[in-house]
Amino acid sequence: MAVRFVLSDYVEKAMAHALYDKLEDGTFAGRIPQCKGVVAFGITLRKCEDELRSTLEDWILLGL
Known part of the structure; x- marks a missing residue:
């Protein structure tokens, strides 16, 4: 059974x-849009998505 956090x-x-x-x-x-200030840029869509995920994770950690 996989553990999810x-x-x-x-x-x-x-x-x-x-x-x-x-x-x-x-x-x-x-x-x-639901996460105010979470924006990212990338030279490809995939890089942008990766950067957005990283930005979101940082945004969450700062809010804890």
Whole structure:
């Protein structure tokens, strides 16, 4: 049986609400509207998603 942690579940659920935009220069911007101030940028969509997840995790830790 796999053990899941509350914070891991929160991160996954929050990431499901992430919105991404392709910018004029070809890079990507991501944000999670429900998490004020959680935004990230990346040269690819995948890098933007990874950066957004990291930003969200930091945002959560700062709020604890």
